[in-house]
Amino acid sequence: MPELPEVETVRRTLELAIQNEKIIEVKDYYSKIITNDVEDFKKRIQYQRINRIDRMGKYLIFILDSDVMIIHLRMEGKFFIKRDEPILKHEHIVFRFESGRELRYHDMRKFGTITLLSKDNYLETYPLNKLAPEPKDINLSKFYETLQKKRIEIKAVLLDQHILSGLGNIYVDETLFLSRIHPTRLANTISIDEAKQIIKSAIEVLDKATKLGGTTIRSYTSSLGVHGRFQNELNVHMRKDLPCPICQTKIIKMKVKGRGTYVCPSCQD
């Protein structure tokens, strides 16, 4: 479940590894990952160089010569760099470079997406045109106004990438814990001070997790040999029945908007 810190870690690692590589061929073993017409995708991307890799929220953005390639890893997407090795079961898209090296997109659940868009207008084109700012960039009063209009649980709002980007299930739980707010509180009951606290906590948790290379748990193990260390810093997520680091009350697990959600029933109310 790569969220902002994991995607940023992948971005940095990939940029170091493949900046300036020229794509000479793409092979698809499960083409539904690519949202463009596949033959058009292959033809357009051929001979373009990877000049830079950006990130917005949970999206990776490969800046090529005339196009950009926008990638969402969803639950399990990851990259490996190889050459001359047999294709593994979950390697779906292979980018072969002029150097002979290959970038392989691996995704056990096949949930990820790869989209090629023109460099000219990709920020004004779906999906990035719908994407909200990250916590570090969001305007607090606009964010608060949005909360006031929402009659749904605060956790559901924080997971909505059109309202705030970068947070997923892990970091929403951690953000709400630091903010001492229960995930089922209705968004329109959040005060301006609480909204400010949410943004502050989100920035804090994302920064710290990014510094530690993200969180490595279960399904999302590693990409390019990168192992995050933030799992050791989690306060509530994946800590059912363990003591709250603040008050020692047992962490409980519940469902919110269909997502596994971890809460300290004493600190968060």
Place this chain on the structure above:
DNA sequence: CCCGTGCCCTGGCGGC
């Protein structure tokens, strides 16, 4: 527009 539900997908796990 707002919100809830189901879908995509497959490895892992509990139950028998």
Place this chain on the structure above:
DNA sequence: TGCCGCCAGGGCACGG
């Protein structure tokens, strides 16, 4: 041991 059914979940299509 083996099989069945269910669960995990980000984001979108769809429907009320």
